Amino acid sequence: MYGKKFGHIKLFASDPKCLELEKEGYRVENQIWAASLDLYNPDQLNLFKDRYISTLSRMFEVKEIGPQYLEAVYALKAVNSHSSLHNTGRGNRAPTLPELAKEWNKDTVIFGAFDGELLIGALETKLEGGRVLLPFCHVDPEWKHLGVATGLTSFAVLYWANEGIRHFAACGSQEIPEREEVLDHLGFNVKDQLRSYVGI
DSSP states (O other), rough: OOOETTTEEEEEETTHHHHHHHTOOOOOEEEEEEEEEEEOOOHHHHHHHHHHHHHHHHTOOOEEEEEHHHHHHHHHHTTTTTTOOOOSSSSTTTOOHHHTTTSSTTEEEEEEEEEEEEEEEEEEEEETTEEEEOOOOOGGGGGGSSSHHHHHHHHHHHHHHHHTOOOOEEETTTTHHHHHHHHTTOOOOOEEEEEEEEEE
């Protein structure tokens, strides 16, 4: 199960529990593309190591960031509020500062990509039910298509794999393929769908 909130249940379409819910009378309220990654083979990590090293070769630094970067991450989210990498569940509305501040909690790690001291990209990761979710990735428009999103995602996978996590997931709108392409390039299975069920 991807999540349950306010009576909504989210499941990957490939999950057998979908049929159970539908038999119980739940209906599909929304369906979006979903990407998943299961690291069963340690050799799979070599791809992420290579992509991360490639990011370093472009002189970008990637590291975990804390709430002291709240305003910088907010600025990235705001400038990307109509971007294909934007995925907050609020449509195209950028979050408020108080909403964004709540993103930092015990189950969430946010990573930043830097050009010198300048934050040029941010990626959120959230541990939920033994799986790491990737709710958002934002890159400064001036640094897009330079491997920043790929480097951030690769670093995040390596970080959580070192913590013993082997399952990852992300999702987004069918109308915004850019993020899906990045994940596909990294070996995620982008053929699944995430369904939102609501009881009747």
